[in-house]
Amino acid sequence: MRKLIVVICVCLCLAACWGARGGGRGGKHGRGRGRIFNSRVPPIIQHRNPASASYYENKDGAKIVKASHFELEYMLGRKITFFCMAQGYPRPEITWFKDGIELYAHKFFQVHEWPLGNDTVKSKMEIDPTTQKDAGYYECQANNKYAIDTRGFRTDYVMVTY
Numbered sequence: 001m002r003k004l005i006v007v008i009c010v011c012l013c014l015a016a017c018w019g020a021r022g023g024g025r026g027g028k029h030g031r032g033r034g035r036i037f038n039s040r041v042p043p044i045i046q047h048r049n050p051a052s053a054s055y056y057e058n059k060d061g062a063k064i065v066k067a068s069h070f071e072l073e074y075m076l077g078r079k080i081t082f083f084c085m086a087q088g089y090p091r092p093e094i095t096w097f098k099d100g101i102e103l104y105a106h107k108f109f110q111v112h113e114w115p116l117g118n119d120t121v122k123s124k125m126e127i128d129p130t131t132q133k134d135a136g137y138y139e140c141q142a143n144n145k146y147a148i149d150t151r152g153f154r155t156d157y158v159m160v161t162y
Contacts, residue, residue: 061147
């Protein structure tokens with residue numbers, strides 16, 4: 001009986017370690033390198049109080065409805081562009097981040113925005129020309145008084161040899 005308990009404990013430990021490393025068929029591996037690209041899996045929220053569901057799931061909350069593709073490889077010196085479109089009432093504001101730090105306009109970085117009606121905004125972020133330092137994780141964040149929604153974009157440069 002004691003050996004059986006030890007075997008079960010070892011099996012549970014191995015299963016926990018294997019699952020934590022993202023192994024098995026269910027793991028998300030980006031391009032075969034073993035990296036987890038989309039680690040922002042939304043949690044399943046179960047509201048204890050029914051009134052809280054109406055607050056967190058407000059129909060007027062900011063929501064990103066269109067966005068650029070998640071992963072982009074760019075050539076050094078070329079322009080990269082990311083796009084976000086958000087809806088909500090009042091109209092959301094869009095803020096851009098790189099590696100968790102808010103981006104501000106400068107000579108090689110520009111943001112263009114277009115309000116559409118009372119509840120929608122389009123935003124385009126451009127970097128031109130790109131350098132090696134532009135590789136990283138970008139996010140657009142839509143925010144109004146009811147909700148915040150984000151989308152992420154990973155970039156990396158490629159070297160072209162002729």
